[in-house]
Amino acid sequence: MGPVFGPTTPLTTAAPTERSDAARNRQLLLDAAQQLVRADGVDALTMDALAKHAGVGKGTVFRRFGNRAGLLHALLxxxxxxxxxxxxxxxxxxxxxxxxxxxxxxxxxxxxxxxxxxxxxxxxxxxxxxxxxxxxxxxxxxxxxxxxxxxxxxxxxxxxxxxxxxxxxxxxxxxxxxxxxxxxxxxxxxxxxxxxxxxxxxxxxx
Amino acid sequence: MGPVFGPTTPLTTAAPTERSDAARNRQLLLDAAQQLVRADGVDALTMDALAKHAGVGKGTVFRRFGNRAGLLHALLxxxxxxxxxxxxxxxxxxxxxxxxxxxxxxxxxxxxxxxxxxxxxxxxxxxxxxxxxxxxxxxxxxxxxxxxxxxxxxxxxxxxxxxxxxxxxxxxxxxxxxxxxxxxxxxxxxxxxxxxxxxxxxxxxx
Incomplete structure (x- = not known):
């Protein structure tokens, strides 16, 4: 009776109502976060470092993921x-x-x-x-x-x-x-x- | 570099300085706690229930294990x-x-x-x-x-x-x-x- 997440679930993290440019930006931020983790380990992944690495404002990162725990969750x-x-x-x-x-x-x-x-x-x-x-x-x-x-x-x-x-x-x-x-x-x-x-x-x- | 606990560790939970009657009482309390868990599940194991089941005062159980988490730890x-x-x-x-x-x-x-x-x-x-x-x-x-x-x-x-x-x-x-x-x-x-x-x-x- 757990959540259903089978082969037919669309392979996107965006909610259906999310605008496609927002979804694309989110994807770019997550790719940038993944690069940071691969290069320097998970401790290097802070909201600040991600904003700098992705070339966006810190506010954008916070609006998107809430906090560092939210970012880690989204990244996994x-x-x-x-x-x-x-x-x-x-x-x-x-x-x-x-x-x-x-x-x-x-x-x-x-x-x-x-x-x-x-x-x-x-x-x-x-x-x-x-x-x-x-x-x-x-x-x-x-x-x-x-x-x-x-x-x-x-x-x-x-x-x-x-x-x-x-x-x-x-x-x-x-x-x-x-x-x-x-x-x-x-x-x-x-x-x-x-x-x-x-x-x-x-x-x-x- | 973790704690050493090999085959030569004495198989008693009593510290070396613990008096033997205290060690025996501790053992009896843990056996009683184990009976409670086997009979009614872990939720049935409270400090109160253990004192009642073992026929000792509630103070004895608290002095021995501190709190319920301490009791569970000792029992495992x-x-x-x-x-x-x-x-x-x-x-x-x-x-x-x-x-x-x-x-x-x-x-x-x-x-x-x-x-x-x-x-x-x-x-x-x-x-x-x-x-x-x-x-x-x-x-x-x-x-x-x-x-x-x-x-x-x-x-x-x-x-x-x-x-x-x-x-x-x-x-x-x-x-x-x-x-x-x-x-x-x-x-x-x-x-x-x-x-x-x-x-x-x-x-x-x-």
């Missing part, structure tokens, strides 16, 4: 929707056109590199969600995708539970803790995840 | 140490004496039934920990145990990363969300986890 949503577009409509192996196991592996790798870049932001959002995390739209959009791919493989067992099991190790807090030990790269964390996927969901006829 | 710690004693020193298959894969499976099942009983308490404690969860003693005690068992199997790959992957789906918030759908029992959630363990870590010579 922006990033989630970009990822969703990539795994639903983008080029293979993440998008359609590759065998399901290759799409699963590409999904894990892409998710992990998103954590590498936006982890601090994502972790604070996820921990704020508490138990609601697993009933919310972002989690269930990812889960629905994993379930769809698993159903295309000869895997046996309960598909929704297997999807939860595969998503659980992609938790931002866990991956950031693994990175913080200094013992692992995102590549190696991806290797371990890929190995589990390949043992659980053998490729069809390969 | 009590429960963690009981579980630790069971997987380190208890009877097989959870304790020593069974093949490693059977011990892994018993560990997952025991952990899941702990979530079934104490989930609401554990979830609130885990979400409060945030990113510190994966560097803290409780998580790493469990992880060290899983790593030890994995090393006794012919599993290949990075053992610490595999231990994280196996522990991730035993997250309280996730398991409670799975139970809350009404579609799964703890037994079925355990079946899915067991299946992953058996595929990843094949039993030696069986």
């Amino acid at each position: 949503d922006h990033s989630d929707r970009k990822f969703q577009a990539a795994f639903m409509f983008g080029p293979p192996p993440l998008g359609p056109g590759a065998p399901p196991v290759e799409r699963l592996v590409a999904f894990g790798r892409a998710r992990l590199s998103g954590i590498d870049i936006e982890g601090a932001m994502r972790r604070s959002a996820e921990s704020g969600e508490g138990g609601a995390r697993y009933t919310g739209a972002p989690y269930n959009t990812l889960k629905a995708h994993i379930m769809m791919l698993l159903r295309e493989t000869p895997v046996h067992g309960d598909i929704p539970l297997l999807a939860d099991i595969l998503l659980a190790p992609l938790d931002s807090g866990l991956v950031m803790a693994q990175l913080a030990t200094g013992s692992y790269t995102i590549e190696q964390i991806g290797d371990a995840w890929e190995r589990v996927v390949r043992e659980l969901a053998p490729a069809t006829g390969q | 710690d009590h429960s963690d140490r009981k579980f630790q004693a069971a997987f380190m020193f208890g009877p097989p298959p959870l304790g020593p004496g069974a093949p490693p894969v059977e011990r892994l499976v018993a560990f997952g099942r025991a952990r899941l039934s702990g979530i079934d009983i104490e989930g609401a308490m554990r979830r609130s404690a885990e979400s409060g920990e945030g990113g510190a969860r994966y560097t803290g003693a409780p998580y790493n005690t469990l992880k060290a145990h899983i790593m030890m068992l994995l090393r006794e199997t012919p599993v290949h790959g990075d053992i610490p990363l595999l231990a994280d992957i196996l522990l991730a789906p035993l997250d309280s918030g996730l398991v409670m969300a799975q139970l809350a759908t009404g579609s799964y029992t703890i037994e079925q959630i355990g079946d899915a986890w067991e299946r992953v363990v058996r595929e990843l870590a094949p039993a030696t010579g069986q």
Whole structure:
């Protein structure tokens, strides 16, 4: 009975009544914010820094996002929707056109590199969600995708539970803790995840 | 650099200077609190209800635990140490004496039934920990145990990363969300986890 956010939800953060130039400006601000985070980390993302980087007045940023928490929320949503577009409509192996196991592996790798870049932001959002995390739209959009791919493989067992099991190790807090030990790269964390996927969901006829 | 809590830590919640009758009383109060939670859920556990159930004055409960949050914290710690004693020193298959894969499976099942009983308490404690969860003693005690068992199997790959992957789906918030759908029992959630363990870590010579 949670909010509905399926494959048919339009991939825009703009409300239907938002004027298209406002939507475009919002998009430009979010792209600029994403650049700032990728370049200097989430701590560098302040309302001031964003205004300066995007070449707009500070008032515009505040009117658009309310405060820094609102900006972070909008940015994660922006990033989630970009990822969703990539795994639903983008080029293979993440998008359609590759065998399901290759799409699963590409999904894990892409998710992990998103954590590498936006982890601090994502972790604070996820921990704020508490138990609601697993009933919310972002989690269930990812889960629905994993379930769809698993159903295309000869895997046996309960598909929704297997999807939860595969998503659980992609938790931002866990991956950031693994990175913080200094013992692992995102590549190696991806290797371990890929190995589990390949043992659980053998490729069809390969 | 986190707190040290390894296999050599004494399995008592009493500080070394605490008098033994005080330690015993604390233990009796925690056992009574655990009974209350198992019988009526975590919401039934108030300072008042505990005093009544244990047959002591309300002042004793407050002096011992400070407030309800302190009581919940002490209770989880009590429960963690009981579980630790069971997987380190208890009877097989959870304790020593069974093949490693059977011990892994018993560990997952025991952990899941702990979530079934104490989930609401554990979830609130885990979400409060945030990113510190994966560097803290409780998580790493469990992880060290899983790593030890994995090393006794012919599993290949990075053992610490595999231990994280196996522990991730035993997250309280996730398991409670799975139970809350009404579609799964703890037994079925355990079946899915067991299946992953058996595929990843094949039993030696069986």
